[in-house]
Amino acid sequence: MTNLKLFMKNKKALAGAIILLILSIIAIFAPWIAPFSPYSTEFAAGLTPNSTHLLGTTALGQDIFSQIIWGSRLTLFVGIVTGLIASLISVIVGLVAGYFGGRIDDVLSVITNVFLVVPGLPLMIILAAYITVRSVVPIIFVISITGWAWGARVLRSQMMTLKNRDFVKAAKVIGEHPLRIIFFDILPNMLGLIVANFFGAALYAVLSEAGLEFLGLGNVNAITWGTVLYWAQNGQALLLGQWQWMAVPGLLIAILGTCFALLNFAVDEMTNPKLRR
Amino acid sequence: MRYLLRRIGFLLFTGWAALSINFVLPHLMPGDPAMVMIAKFQGRLSSQALDALREAFGLNVDKSFLLKYFEYWQRIFTGDLGFSLNYYPSKVTEVLAGAIPWTLALVGIGTIVAFTLGTVVGIFSAWKRNSKLADTLVPIALFFNSVPYFWLSLLILYLFAFKLGWFPIGVGYDVFAAMTPSGKYISIIHHAILPVTTIIMTAMGGWLLTMRNNMMSVMADDYITFAQAKGLSDKRIKYKYAARNAILPSFTGFSMALGFVIGGSLLTEVVFSYPGLGYILYQSVTSLDYPLMQAIFLIISLVVLIANFITDFLYAILDPRVNDGGE
Numbered sequence: 001m002t003n004l005k006l007f008m009k010n011k012k013a014l015a016g017a018i019i020l021l022i023l024s025i026i027a028i029f030a031p032w033i034a035p036f037s038p039y040s041t042e043f044a045a046g047l048t049p050n051s052t053h054l055l056g057t058t059a060l061g062q063d064i065f066s067q068i069i070w071g072s073r074l075t076l077f078v079g080i081v082t083g084l085i086a087s088l089i090s091v092i093v094g095l096v097a098g099y100f101g102g103r104i105d106d107v108l109s110v111i112t113n114v115f116l117v118v119p120g121l122p123l124m125i126i127l128a129a130y131i132t133v134r135s136v137v138p139i140i141f142v143i144s145i146t147g148w149a150w151g152a153r154v155l156r157s158q159m160m161t162l163k164n165r166d167f168v169k170a171a172k173v174i175g176e177h178p179l180r181i182i183f184f185d186i187l188p189n190m191l192g193l194i195v196a197n198f199f200g201a202a203l204y205a206v207l208s209e210a211g212l213e214f215l216g217l218g219n220v221n222a223i224t225w226g227t228v229l230y231w232a233q234n235g236q237a238l239l240l241g242q243w244q245w246m247a248v249p250g251l252l253i254a255i256l257g258t259c260f261a262l263l264n265f266a267v268d269e270m271t272n273p274k275l276r277r
Numbered sequence: 278m279r280y281l282l283r284r285i286g287f288l289l290f291t292g293w294a295a296l297s298i299n300f301v302l303p304h305l306m307p308g309d310p311a312m313v314m315i316a317k318f319q320g321r322l323s324s325q326a327l328d329a330l331r332e333a334f335g336l337n338v339d340k341s342f343l344l345k346y347f348e349y350w351q352r353i354f355t356g357d358l359g360f361s362l363n364y365y366p367s368k369v370t371e372v373l374a375g376a377i378p379w380t381l382a383l384v385g386i387g388t389i390v391a392f393t394l395g396t397v398v399g400i401f402s403a404w405k406r407n408s409k410l411a412d413t414l415v416p417i418a419l420f421f422n423s424v425p426y427f428w429l430s431l432l433i434l435y436l437f438a439f440k441l442g443w444f445p446i447g448v449g450y451d452v453f454a455a456m457t458p459s460g461k462y463i464s465i466i467h468h469a470i471l472p473v474t475t476i477i478m479t480a481m482g483g484w485l486l487t488m489r490n491n492m493m494s495v496m497a498d499d500y501i502t503f504a505q506a507k508g509l510s511d512k513r514i515k516y517k518y519a520a521r522n523a524i525l526p527s528f529t530g531f532s533m534a535l536g537f538v539i540g541g542s543l544l545t546e547v548v549f550s551y552p553g554l555g556y557i558l559y560q561s562v563t564s565l566d567y568p569l570m571q572a573i574f575l576i577i578s579l580v581v582l583i584a585n586f587i588t589d590f591l592y593a594i595l596d597p598r599v600n601d602g603g604e
Contacts, residue, residue, distance in 0.1 A: 012419075110290065113287065114290075114295070116536075117291055117536065117581060117585050118298070118578055118581070119536035119540060119581050120537065121536075121537075121540025121541070121543060121544075122543065122558065122573070122577050123298075123574065125558060125562055126299075126302060127302065129562045129570060130302055130303060206423075207423070207425055210427075210428070211425060214427055214544070215544075215547070215559060215562065215563075216563065229427075229428065233431075238431065238434070238435045238439060243435060250424075250425060250428030250432070253424075253425050253428065254423055254425065254428070257422075257423025257425075258416075258419055258420045260423070261420075261423045262419055265419060265486070268490075
């Protein structure tokens with residue numbers, strides 16, 4: 001319970017958790033919060049904000065407020081799922097490389113370093129351009145593939161310091177299977193780092209998702225904050241004075257990103273005693 | 278020396294890997310990008326160009342995968358990257374040559390300013406920790422670090438170019454202003470201010486946070502306490518003792534950040550219709566100009582890898598420890 005107390009005392013962690021909670025509630029209760037269907041084109045096109053349409057309507061006559069409420073679902077889903085997949089890859093690669101060392105480490109480290117230096121977004125754009133299926137699955141795949149390397153490197157170095165501890169040596173002497181030692185004995189000792197790493201990956205995922213969708217490389221018919229921005233750009237929102245159409249979804253992406261960044265930073269602060277002053 | 282050799286080896290290896298990814302991707306994808314593309318350009322391209330396309334994309338079934346791979350390398354080394362479909366009959370290399378200087382200037386200036394400012398403010402923020410100003414800098418930096426580049430670009434464009442009219446709405450320079458040489462330079466700078474500002478604003482936060490954390494770690498070390506006990510001046514401890522060591526991890530983080538900044542500036546270019554690689558990449562993606570797309574990825578990867586190598590090299594000068602063995 002001390003961890004929870006520590007968490008509650010950290011203002012950044014608390015702020016991040018509250019934002020995430022509010023956004024999750026919006027996503028879960030979207031059908032009840034949104035006044036209209038996000039797809040319905042029954043309204044007048046290009047309306048500026050008014051009492052019925054809080055954020056106006058799109059160039060096709062859809063209610064922007066409803067689109068943003070519904071968009072929270074897929075946006076959060078893609079961010080979290082991609083964060084989880086990328087973290088999973090980092091954990092497996094980082095821990096295995098760090099624990100075994102030698103040839104295995106050489107091979108895995110080189111792969112990690114290649115993915116670290118090859119520029120992510122251009123690679124994502126190219127990948128997404130070749131994938132002709134337009135849905136969130138390729139987006140999740142593409143971002144996970146490019147987003148795991150940094151975490152793997154951090155976890156690997158943490159593993160190098162932990163693997164010489166006495167409890168690991170004891171487990172080896174008993175004859176436990178190496179994979180059991182890695183994932184059941186050592187992994188719980190670096191949970192903080194893994195959690196921080198997950199939030200970092202989720203931030204990367206949310207920003208990349210928005211970028212790809214803005215370029216029209218996602219499924220432009222799905223409703224996410226990124227695609228709302230895509231349609232706003234296509235509908236010349238800014239030139240027509242519909243600045244709220246552009247400003248609100250982007251701000252929400254920034255807020256979601258900030259909450260992941262706050263949690264990442266805070267967990268880092270809590271688990272690294274040198275930063276806790 | 279061993280360190281340098283290892284870095285050169287790594288440079289060559291990553292270069293090989295990135296370029297091979299570039300070659301393999303079109304072959305891995307379900308469906309056939311070449312067919313899609315050829316169908317799209319049927320009638321618009323000469324039959325000679327279509328044949329060249331088939332060749333480039335391995336629709337030539339009688340050639341083995343390995344042979345095509347060797348030919349790919351041959352083309353890279355001879356600098357023959359084929360024709361761009363969008364800008365036909367321009368060669369891909371010509372299109373690239375026109376775009377590269379714009380991106381290099383944008384990203385180069387943006388990165389250097391963001392790194393310097395972020396690092397300096399990060400030092401301040403760690404040194405004055407627990408003061409109000411220094412601590413509010415952290416959430417602000419976190420926010421700007423989490424803002425989508427292209428969105429901030431759009432808002433800045435809307436406010437300063439569209440509403441206030443202080444800056445032009447896009448592109449690299451004004452053709453009329455460029456009649457005189459000095460007019461051209463002024464126009465280029467005038468057009469670059471908004472995109473560069475966006476890049477600095479979004480990239481700075483990351484450096485600030487990295488430097489702050491590094492400084493805090495270093496300041497907890499015994500030698501800092503010892504320096505204080507010796508009665509050295511605060512300024513000396515801050516810059517010569519703490520910051521000098523804290524900046525090293527920032528340098529290693531440079532490689533990843535550079536890739537990230539390039540990604541962000543690609544999107545910024547799209548928003549500002551800035552004639553660099555990002556804008557052209559976007560156009561080539563929307564119009565399925567695969568040869569140009571591949572070439573842009575190739576060139577971006579190479580530039581990032583080389584910049585990375587240079588950073589590693591500088592790192593060895595800054596931190597002599599890396600030269601004698603170890604990581």
